[in-house]
Amino acid sequence: MGVSFTDNQNEKQKTASDKSDVPEENGEHGECLRILNLVLDDEASDHQKAYFKEHIKNCMPYYEIYNLSKTIKTLIKNKCNDKQVPTGLVDSIKHKISENYKQ
Amino acid sequence: MSDKDRQGYTLQEKGKVFDSEFLPHITSMYNFAYRLTFDEDxxxxxxxxTYLKAFRFIESFQQGTNAKAWLFRILKNSFINDFRKKSKEPAKVDYQEIEAYYNSDDVDKSITTDLRVETVQDMIGDEISNALNSLDIDFRTVIILCDLEGFKYDEMAKILDIPxxxxxxxxxxxxxxxxxxxxSYAKKMGYKNFE
Structure with a gap:
């Protein structure tokens, strides 16, 4: 696609939140936040995974953020894919194709 | 010129590719379509x-590549071009609110609620589903593609035509x-861990 992660201006992290229960988003925390979704989505490199794992060992807020994000991701996967394909849809598609492409 | 000479596949071969590569994804496709349109019909x-288009352009699909991503891309484009105007989306988030959010510093904060794992685990499927459905379509789509369908970032970039x-x-x-x-929902409903 010609666009690297580091090229994108959107990747720049903002400065710290003033909420007491949220760690400052600079330094190690900033890096941790930057790779949180990568770890969550299995897109992180081995080095990033190791860094993240080491960081959250001693950082309860990010440990909780990670676990919350992981829980929500799992719940979406398990509870939001529940629509059954209507009866006859496949047959209808095949019928239209055979009508359109009669030999 | 025969069908095979012109397009590489005979009609029979096309049917085989269609059945083996495309049809196995119909449940995911229907769920994605429903999450976009909110209407069963x-x-x-x-x-x-989408499937009729996939058949029509089957010669541009390379066997062995990611059929699901190819189909999702067609579906997404069909939705934008043909269905978006008439879709029955639920109460839309105000456009200005979205724009303001895009342009605010809040978007890059790590978390903005007191939501806890235990609270989310107590929620039933409808609550998660409704929260997902309430998101603006661009936000909703990336979560569907990533969390529901398990696409990788590079596949999502191709499906959505974005970097x-x-x-x-x-x-x-x-x-x-x-x-x-x-x-907000947990707070409103008085879930534990919320004051």
Whole structure:
């Protein structure tokens, strides 16, 4: 696609939140936040995974953020894919194709 | 010129590719279509339209490549071009609110609610589903593609025609918004861990 992660201006992290229960988003925390979704989505490199794992060992807020994000991701996967394909849809598609492409 | 000479596949071969590579994804396709249109008939039409297009352009599909991503891309484009105007989306988030959110510093914060794992685990499927459905379509779509369908970032970039960096930032924002919606819901419903 010609666009690297580091090229994108959107990747720049903002400065710290003033909420007491949220760690400052600079330094190690900033890096941790930057790779949180990568770890969550299995897109992180081995080095990033190791860094993240080491960081959250001693950082309860990010440990909780990670676990919350992981829980929500799992719940979406398990509870939001529940629509059954209507009866006859496949047959209808095949019928239209055979009508359109009669030999 | 025969069908085989012109397109590489005979009609029979096309049918085999269609059945083996495309049809196995119809449940995912229908669920995606429904999450875009919020209407069973529209979702059905959208899926049918997508599969007819897939058959028509089957010669541009390379066997062994990711058929699901190819189909999702067609469906997404069909939705934008043909269905978006008539879709029955639920109460839309105000456009200015979305723009303001895009342009605010809040989008890059890690979390903005007091939502906890235990609270989310107590929620039933409808609450998660409703929170997902309440997101603006661009945010909703990245969560569906990533969390529901398990696409990788590079596949999502191709499906959505956006750079990978945008996939990442949009996903980050979508997840923060989803947490906010779930947090608001938990608060409103008096879930434990909320004052």
């Amino acid at each position: 529209d979702a059905k039409d959208l899926v049918q339209d 990978i960096g945008t996939v990442r930032s949009r996903l980050h924002r979508a997840r923060n918004l989803l947490k906010e919606r779930l947090g």
